[in-house]
Amino acid sequence: MFQVAAHPQTFPHHHLRHDAPPQHRRPASSAPAPIQLPRTLARPAFADIARDALAGAAPDLAAAGVPDEFIRHGLRAKGPAMLAGISALAPSHIPQSLPRSRLPPVLSVPLRAAAHGVALPTHALAVSPAGKVKDDADAPTTLYPVHAVVLAAHCTALPRMPRPAGPAGPASAAHAALPVLPLALPSPPAFAIIHAWLYAARLDAVLSSLLPAALPSPFLARLADPAAPALRTLEAALAARPTLHALATHVCAAAAGNLGALMGHAGHVKELWQDVVALGICDAGLWAAIDVAWEVVLGAMNLAAAQ
Template identity: 35%
Template sequence: MVLQVKRNENAPPRAFHPHNSIKSIGSRLRSSFHDHKRTHRARTAARGSTHASKQGKHKRTKTSHSATLDFEVATMPQTSMDVEMVDAEPQPRTTKTYRLPKDLLRPVLPEVSIKALVDVDPELTEDLPIEYIRDYMEELGPGLLRAAVTVVANPPKDALPKEIAITVNDHSDYPPPTHMLAIHGRTTSDAPGTARRQVTLVPLHSVVLSLHCARLPKLSPSPSPPTYLSDDRTQLVVPVQPLCLPSPPTFNLLSAFLYTKRADHLLKSLLPCPPPPTLDDERAKGLPSFATHLAETYTAQALLRHINSVHGLWQNACVLGVLIDELWDMIDLAWEVLLTAMAISQGKAHLMLRRPSSTPPSDAASSSATPEPTSTASTPAP
């Protein structure tokens, strides 16, 4: 397949020299490492103490006697486009039972190695601490996301190419995406052999994905420095990387979070309406009230759509092995809110809302009730 790319005066592609190009992520990290050592230590220590207190505050006991919940949701009948609508007989509604896990388990994941990052960005060096890279990328992430979302490309029509020409419409000094991910789902057994697989192209910086995903498949190498097709550095060629995920529609939610780390934005995207600002901090008090509001405002079908979205995001996070606790916290919170709302709407509030007990369960009892999640139990099969 040949991609038609407009070039300046039909000039062949050429690689810009580093001093003429936008500064890469690796070179930014190396040049700033020594200047930010003290600041990094202070910020990392502060973040660690805050995160530890948050984790302890929101830790919930998971019991084995109510591992799943059953909900009945009415399916909307399909109306046929009959000319004689007056004579058409109304089709009865049917209900479908959905069995949902009460808790979405977190997989036990290994840490990402610095060698894996050097493999995707050779300008990184193995003396850079992983935590420092994450700290620096948290500042760089929003700008990188702006560069990624402005990308325009002509999608292939027949077959997936190994590389693709893109145009970056961001005029800031952030480096362009390094890869074009070709996101697709698994082929179902009942799909015909000639059926076309739906593929979504997503431009992305390889370091952002590799830094936070312990189970990410090996990415194809990208040119360093980038192979630009125009003197203004707006057109370049990047490799196409196929990536099979359980839930392709929810990958954009995950990728945006990996760039920005905005847990509040992610939570809003997972729920039918914006939650109270203090929901995460005052869960015991605010969650029942907010869930009741959702149950009284939205249909079971609408709640189920959001439940499916949260579950799809959880599946993708398990398969990729995302190492960000805040992501799992928001998945847990959104899942609890939506299941509580569904339970309230069907008169089963007692399945999710527990009455306060004067005697809290002991640590020994809670640890024996629920086994530690394992990769086999909590990760969808690849």
């Protein structure tokens, strides 16, 4: 199996920090028992692009010794063409779910009529749960068309991917032949967020997926503004406690103070964090988005518990 190590799914136990103003807290005698969550989500050690993995996906880039950031910058510029290549595949021929035992070695997908001139994906990832069921032949998998060079450039924990069945690049045939690679991750559903981010690099979309309909529109609009780097906006938010408090207040109100709903948000953030760690993604922007989401969810839960 094409697999990366799963980050431990058990959180270390720390008390949830109380940031609510004292006048809004309940008396200690009537306060519920504190919810056990980690104060921060640990980041893995930074890692450069694995040159062996890059050589398998883009030999020219590996041979030329192009710096990591230039590779990622160039891929962001090619993101629309790659997304068009994924969209060129006939979706009805990509199974929504298959058991591991029924995965084909190669997925042959017909192309739509408008597929000419786009960058087709090179592989299909069959994502399934890691952990106790990693050897379960009936474990469900979700298939994602991907470009090997995108994974090699961002996911430093992945080994070298096998060569595609045919040359990558503009579509010219009636079908795309995608080698199928089983990939076990701590949270298969969270990979959908990563897959979208790998191609669009939209941090506002990451936060909207983690906290659906919960963050204020002006904040998300600033993240989507190409004139203001999203990383700078996120770093400024992390450095400004009033901003984090305002965002937490908005999220708490959107959940109507329901701790169960807020715990659901926390679970989404935790699951994305686990997958990002397992894949070895070291992007500063994505990590800043995860940090903001976690800070805001903790703050919202504190506010809800104090009501």
